[in-house]
Amino acid sequence: MSAKPRAALAALALSLGGCEGPQNMLDSSGPQADTIEGLWWVMLTVTSAVWFLVVAAMLVAIWRRRVRAEALELSGEPKPHRRERSLGIAVAASVGLTVAILFAFTIYSFVLERRVFAAPPKDALEIQVTGHQWWWQVRYVHKDPSKIVETANEIHIPVGQKVTVRLSSPDVIHSFWVPNLHGKRDLIPGQEAIFWIEADRPGSYRGQCAEFCGWQHAHMSFWVHAEEPEAFQAWLEQQRRPAPEPPDDLTRRGRDIFVTGPCAMCHAISGTTASARFGPDLTHLASRTTIAAGTLPNTRGHLAAWIADPQSYKPGNRMPPTFLPPADMQALLAYLETLR
Amino acid sequence: MSDDVLRPMEEREAAAKLTGAWHEGEGILAWLSATGHKTTGRRFVLTSFGFFIAAGVLAVLMRLQLAVPENDLIGPDLYNQIFSVHGTAMMFLFAVPVMQGVAIYLVPLMVGAREIAFPRLAAFALWMLLFGGLLLFVSLLLDMGAEAGWFAYVPLSGPEYSPGKRSDVYAQTITFSEISAIAAAVCLITTILKMRAPGMSLNRMPLFVWASLVTAFMILFAMPSVMMASTFLIMDRLIGTHFFNPAEGGDPLLWQHLFWFFGHPEVYIIFIPALGMVSHIVEAFARRPVFGYVPMVLSLAATAFLGFGLWVHHMFASNVPQLGASFFTAASMMIAIPSGIQIFCWLATLWDGRLVIRTPLLFVFGFIFTFVIGGMTGVMLAAVPLDLQVHDTYFVVAHFHYVLIGGAVLPLFGALYYWIPKVTGRMLDERLGQLNFWLMAIGVNLTFFPMHQLGLEGMTRRVYTYPPEMGWDRLNLIATVGGVLVALSVLLFLFNLLRSLSVGRLAGPDPWGSPGLEWATSSPPPEFNFALPPVVTGRSPLWEAGEEWPVVTGLKLDQREVLITSVLDAEPDHRTEFPEPSIWPFLAAIAVGLTFIGSIFTPWAVVAGSVPVAITLIGWFWPKPGEE
Amino acid sequence: MRPVAAVDVSRLPDHAFGHRSILWWGTLGFIATEGMAFAIAIAAYLYLRTRIPEWPPGVPPPDLAIGIANMAILILSAVPNYLTKRASEKEDLRQVRIWILVTLAFAIAFLVLRWFEFASLNVRWDLNAYGSIQWTLLGLHTVHLLTDVGDTAVLAVLMFTGPITGRRFVDVSENSFYWYFVIASWLPIYALIYWGPRVL
């Protein structure tokens, strides 16, 4: 649907603006979201019209047949009524129209449903997304296992390509939702859900867990970065590399603190001995835009605050506070910043 | 006929004798033993209204937390409990029981009966409701409130992810309220089918009675599903069964199927009685019988029937097969048809009537205005692709509040304004009533309309806060203001009610000039409802009555004797004596309640509790010593 | 409006049996809702069956002997139950006293064997979902059984102690009606518990 009627309809729906945004189904950036948005505008138009008609009929009835308060006559015989037949015809016609509209909606919905769920090509890029309380594990599958890429809370996809997403959850039910690209799909423990997404223009789209999953359901978001295929390939290649060797003493010390301290009990950095899997993989932490599943921007200051006191930003999350002497913290931060 | 004209003297004598037989007595013991349907019904409504207010306070707290982004008024743990208890209380402790309470009060009056069938069972239902609600709210105060949402999806509510006793409290609250609802439904069904006034054949039954009948049947068939589900849940949590453990062959989706097989009909259980209320109000204030009685009744039945066939539309985002999803889309679209029929019939009635605009009718206008929006968004949600986008967002929050507030709460308030004069004998203040309406109507729309937009903009449900950069703050603030307005409107209603009790205008038997049998007796009605039970000859008895008012004679006046009639045509069949008030239902409810609450802490409570439960039930059914 | 005596009901009986009685309707209401609970439990069984590849998973199916014996007792109990119901509707106190005791004896025998039925399931409720649903189905029926045995016992006592009124016979009749439900509901559950693991 083009932008013009969109805007017009938005005004019609008394919308208060806001058809744009990184997490907005009305700012569709992929064919599926586009299809659904089209359905939305059609349904909105028709249902708004029906609602206006109903309310108008009610208002007219009120206006026509109201009795002034002083002329109120609540007792005694009600007025005899003789218009059953014409009323019957009107009601029957309305019901008929309702049935017709609903029938049309149903068929239309079926058709779009088939389009939205059409199976992706076999050789499509495949991403495994695992929802954890409260972060997203992302794995780019490759038939050559040594080219598998593991990252967290951030998904890069090439523009104009269908991307298969395999969804699973090891703990509770989550729901994967990037409104600008597609509707949501639940991650149900014990089952694997497969669907696909596609972006038709580059951009960053925010996604969020849409099924209530506990304390930090509110802070379980992620970003989908749609890039031109070349940029995407470059990113993927970069992600395939292990973490770089620390360039200087400070960062070397930071790495040692990481791999010997509590960090390595939960996190992994490829290229070091830290290979735990209970927290997000941090191999390319510095290349991400946010930390803590979209809770904080990825800056040195936020990172330090997050490491020292994660529970005040995201109460209940699984990361314990880490008490480090300031010098050690600086070294650790310096090292983490090298993880491009 | 004229030979049988009764003298006023006879009526008064009869009333005196009947008072002796039906009086409920004084004192605490008598108070706890009271089983009369008006007492029970009033208490039902008051109890559930109390829970409504408590849950409403929670709603305001939530709105305050969400008024600004990254608010730290309420942390995630408390917020989760608050919205879970809000939802659970509103659905299980307010919406269903308040409708049942109104029905327990009104149905016997509307069908011209002296009493509800199985009055002790109805009293038991009341106590179960009260104890269940107390359990839920006291637990919340103890930091033990339900925390996994009102639909408590496993595994989040399961043994691994909900430690402590919070979800057990949720599961047992459900059990309490389901037992209450089922018991009340059995009473209502029997009353409606077997205790109607002679001549009130099925096709002359008032629409609210029809709605209550349909609802009661829905309760019988829907509630067992959630009872089994909550039993499975609590067994998973307490004795280690594996119904929902995907590792050992269970399935989290089993919960969703069971829950929504109940949960969707639940919406209609709440909303069908409201449709009945609307019909009565429209009829009274449009001054003509509702247009299309037969289509109305058929629509109610069709809604109930279809209501069982679309539970999966709550699960489109889970792994349900494509074909199944399509079926449920069609069913969900179809259910809009009976609702449409009813709306059109009311519009026709209004169109043809002479509208006396009073508070109850205003609430009906508000109902049509808001409910149709909820219905329209409901149609949108039925479409799988669109549902995938808006499911679990604030769009859905907006949708179901439009349906439940628009479809049930506004009619309920209209009904309260309409029928409270019958209950208290005094009129509510009309000006305050109109103010109440406008506050509520504006408040509701201000609260929930922006939520549609929020949902489209990506705000998901059940978040305790949201980041400032998302641009959701303005609309949330508006919604919070609206929420406060709704709270004010409810306060205003309470004020109006309390005020009317002392200074309200006396109502008289029929202040609105309504046609139903409930208006054929004094306000408030005597404990035996009708000194001379009426005989019915049409759908609008008081409007159709001529000079003569046919009544039933021959029932014993010194005993609690009631007339049982046949199912279809309400022909007198036999008389039967009803039981005295009794303390046993209260004691049985205590025993059952302690058993349920104890079972949260040890499964042996079920074994230990069975003894007092058995004793109280035997006491309940044991014939009184003096009986023949 | 003047009240006019249109219907005189003073000659109508003061109790009635079967669907004329409100007690019958109340019982039917509970039967409907409990039957629905059974149906839901059965649906859960069939649903779980689709989630587990082998059925029964990793355990032997239930032993048949006690189940069959108990089934026979339950079906046979329909006979004294029928006689109790017939006697109560004839308001024949002597017959009612005899047959209600016989029915009760059958019910208690069934309940005793039921204890051993749990053992013959060959699985614990906390082993896996199969065990959970087997125990729940059996347990659910046992709860209904227990309540009706209690009910029958109380009525039996009342039949001997009095006071005997017409409505007491209605109680007995409705109790027998409920017992039919207990029998009828056992048939599908029996089939699932004992034959489901072998056939499904």
Next chain:
Amino acid sequence: MRAGIFAAFVILVGAAVLLLVFGPITYVREAREFRPDPVAATAPPEIRMTDLQPGLPLPGPNPNTGGENPSWYERNAVALSEGQRLFSAMNCVGCHSHGGGGMGPPLMDDKWIYGSDIKNIYATIVEGRPNGMPSFRGKIPPEQVWQIAAYVRSMAGLTPKQASPSRPDHLQAKAPEASYPEQPPAGGLIPPSATAPQ
């Protein structure tokens, strides 16, 4: 009207009674403490009983500090359930299985080589033990060690049943902790080696 006031009175009294009766019992069990208290100053002495430690050796001293009021942890349902989760996440389960033992001794029985007190268990986790128990000093923050220690006690039924975890959503390894009989917490054998610094 009278009935309404009476009802309100009954409800309030009932609620108050329930609050008074259950409040003290449930408070600790249901509390969720996200931010542990700031570090308590009482670090246990620097003794390590083994050279074995998970991960790479620490570059320098990194004292694990003790928390306060350890009994709080074993009466709190969330602490115990976090302990259950960490027991797997920190690979305790690899040696001790789900309490039955394997490479390490069983934890669900009533034999305690180094004492069953939560402080003994804390010390065992932090300091390690010579016969193969690694030292997790500096690897796991104190409050998480307390949680694990509390969970370990729950495996032997030494914590209140009402707070102990129910079965997890995994293969059914054993009866859940919540169904273990509560034993007198005195149990177990404490050899002198456990009390004297080595």
Next chain:
Amino acid sequence: MRIGLLVAAALLLAMPAGAQTATPAPNSVAPANAAEGDWVLAPKDYANTRFSALDQITRDNVKDLKLAWSFSTGVNRGQEAAPIVAEQTMFVVTPYPNILYALDLTQGGALKWKYEPRPAPAAQGVACCDVVNRGAAYDQGRVFINTLDNHTVAVDAKTGKEIWKVKLGDINQGETMTMAPMVVNGLVLVGNSGGEMGVRGWIQALDAATGTVKWKAYNTGPDSEVLIGPEFTPFYEQDRGKDLGVTTWPPEAWKIGGGTVWGWISYDPALDLIYHGTANPGPWNPEQRPGDNKWTAGIFARDPQTGQARWFYQWAPHDLHDYDGINENVLVDLEIDGQMRKLLLRPERTGYVYVMDRITGEVLSATPFAAVNSSKGVDLKTGRLIENEEKHPVLGKVIRDICPAAPGAKDWNPSAWSPLTKLLYIPHNNLCMDWESVETSYIAGTPYVGANVKMYFGPGGHGGEFTAWDPIAKKERWTIRERFPVWSGTVATAGGVVFYGTMEGWFKAVDAESGQVLWQQRLGSGIIGQPVTYLAPDGKQYVAILSGVGGWAGAIVAADLDARDATAALGFVNAMSELPNHTTKGGTLYVFALP
């Protein structure tokens, strides 16, 4: 069956009459310096036949076997070792603390000396399946043992003095050593254990004289470290390619991928090749290591001098069920389809007896010898195990009834080959399991398993079997069922008797032809050791066995595990919950002889 019998009978008849008395089979080449009647290596000979040409004890007189003497090792853990006999002395190595005893056979087993390596106690904490040791090795006056804390020690056989001691691994990385060293041409071959701890498996060759490392080959990682060079010519396509030890793993996972060497090594002097298996990939949870996970769960043929790999075959590519590939490789020359072939017989954990060409690594046949449903056979074209999708582990789901269980149809406990009967005597398990994969973290020095497992007895309700297998006819000749897994080794003798032990503690002698139990005796504790037979200085044939239950299977007794937890000892306890009712801990050497 009948044809098989005929063939066997014909083969027997075809043998020279002299073969009945004390002639070693041509293929069971013993170490050059071994005296006739000694037992210098745990597997007896390079070919791993565990066949003794001694024939004083025969199927007729074995019933008279009596206890000659016994010796208490003083260590009550699982005794998996084979007693070593050389220089008129018996060398017995105990489980941790790995004490080496020398017992003087001229004086009825009197203690000559003992050597205590004092391994680090903490090593007990990283030994996956009891603190066992599978025996010593003797070569040219030296006795070699491995200690649990990763030392290989050479001890002077005469004096018990330490000659050299080298540290080869780090317990902080989860490494231990439990295998019996193999000595080939002056090289001591040893490997590490710890596939459940995320170690990186290797095999090393040490100079027997000095202990210096000659070569070290990893079993994962780049070709240069696996010692794969131009000589490497695997038979199957899938094993060819560059750096498969890296590319068949997710990034970096090969560094913690297991593939240890804790089982048996065979040597073919004629081809000058050693054969060793590689253990399971880590972790058990296969979803954490997509890919074929080379070179784990397979077999390498290597040049003993340089360590360079010659060929490789993978029993279980992308191993799903902890099927370590470390079992014994029995080297025999047999006629197949009318052609004499140099073969390698391999009863494998996957449940198949593989018959391989040991020159090329081609699988000639793979026939199940136990209940198998985890796979549907071996594709002889590609050499790949055909997986059964239904038994494929899935994260967070219990997959039931996987047979064989994690210890495989047969674990490390070695079988014996009798060149007389041409039968392979396989002590093995009859176990199935429920398996749930779970996510696990690698934390160095802690277990890296990622599976909840519950084992139980397989079809028939018994836990173990002792099977005589005809590798040519590809079927069993006879089978003895045992209540518990047969976790002991076995020995076949020229007297037509085969010895093995059960976990209840019965030491049994059975007729090699018929499988009839000829003699049995209950010992103090369950038997998981390896029986040996030797000619003592008094000229009599003795049979020796260590009794002392333990190991993975017997951990429930040895370590007092709690049977209420079905997953204890990585799931083995569930199957063995009855064992404590049948036996107790022990650690005693029993030596039997005819009166």
